[in-house]
Amino acid sequence: MVRAPCCEKMGLKRGPWTPEEDQILISYVQKYGHSNWRALPKQAGLQRCGKSCRLRWVNYLRPDIKRGNFSEEEEETIIKLHEILGNRWSAIASRLPGRTDNEIKNVWHTHLLKRLKQNGESKSQQHMPDCHLNDNKLSQSANSTIPSLSGCKSTEYAQMSPQPSSSDHSSVTDTSATTSETNNTGLIKVENIDSSEIYPVIDEDFWSEAEMVENSGMPTSNFLDDSQFPFPSPDTMEPAGCNGYGPKVDDNMGFWYNLFIKSGGIEELPVQYLQRYNYLADERI
DNA sequence: AAATCATCCAACCGCTCGGTA
DNA sequence: CTACCGAGCGGTTGGATGATT
Structure with missing residues (x-):
């Protein structure tokens, strides 16, 4: 499909914005809003394309922008x-x-x-390449894969002992061979996990989300008390953008996205969740 | 003081997606 | 169903500025 250019470049200004242009844009948006970026510059009297106006507003002029160094x-x-x-x-x-x-x-x-x-x-x-949960681009491409966090294949899921030992994690089986650490809450450092030792063969019927929580060893309160986290609750998590780039909550993977957030990132992911994630990931390949 | 190199960041580009006629 | 538009995204670029030689 041939697309029309995003803006008519002829006669439109590019490059850094002047304070005057900023003021025009601010005044216009404050007065009329920005329901139509394409039409906005013409209506506001700016020699810019709508895309440029939108970018300037979103990245610089928006009143809620926090300037200055990052803490x-x-x-x-x-x-x-x-x-x-x-x-x-x-x-x-x-x-x-x-x-x-x-x-x-x-x-x-x-x-x-x-x-x-x-x-x-x-x-x-x-x-980076291994933790793009719900990456729409990946999931939508023909050869999409949901990457395994540990790199292990579904056929590699090995039996996991109820209390995984941390003493034998150095064995090397393949390129995904790694080591792991557990703590007394059932959390596991995912950094280096020997998948062949840790992942059991999964009976698919065994797992339900409720059972996973129950079986994870992780205090369920961590999943229920949103005040502990600077993030929305899983139930209210919304895609960041309407075009699918956001953390879309779709089928089971949304659960995993939220779980990762709630458990403080992949480094603190309970092993049971990890193996379930990998199982689902392989199912989607 | 001038030249060169490194860093920063605003702005642009190409692409994808949802909505709609 | 198809074609197209508009919005928004991530990647990249290039000018401005500061640091170094």
Whole structure:
């Protein structure tokens, strides 16, 4: 399908915005709103395309924009969310009030990535391709796969002992072979899991979401008390964007998305959830 | 002081998706 | 069902600025 250009480039200004243009745009949006970006510049008397106006408004002129440097807390949040969401900047931005996707993207590339590398902390990058839960682009492409967090295939699910031992995690079976750590709450460090040791052959009928919570060893209150988390409750989680780029809650994977958020990211994911995730992931391949 | 290099970030580009005629 | 439009997304670019030589 041949698409018309997003804007008529002839005669339209590009490049940095002047204070006068900013003022015109602000006044117009405050007065009439921005129901139609394409028509807006003409109606407002701006020699810009609608796309440019929208970008300027969303990334710079919006009244709720928080300017200035990112706090340590914000940076940590970005790092954590990036582990979970990958490069879905708008989804990350939706968790950081006052910050734009563009801003977060810039901070990530200019500061955080550098910092992680300096710390020898390439974890985020290593995880990146493996943790794009509900990545619509992936799920919609012909050769889409929901990546396995541990890299293990469904055929590799091995029997898991009720209390996984942390003593034998160093065995290497394949490229996905990793090590793991557990704590007394049933949470597991997903960083390096030897999948062949940890994942049992799953009887599909065994698992239901309720049973998973019950069997996870994780205090159920963690899933019920939203006040502990700076995120919406799973039941109210909405896609960040109408075009499907947001953390879409679809079939079972929405549950996993929310679970990852609630459990503090993949590093604190209960092993039972992880194996169930991988099981579902393989089902969708 | 001038030249060069590195960094930052606003803005642009191409693409996808939902809505609609 | 198809074609198209408009909005929004992530990736990339390029000018401005600061640091270094």
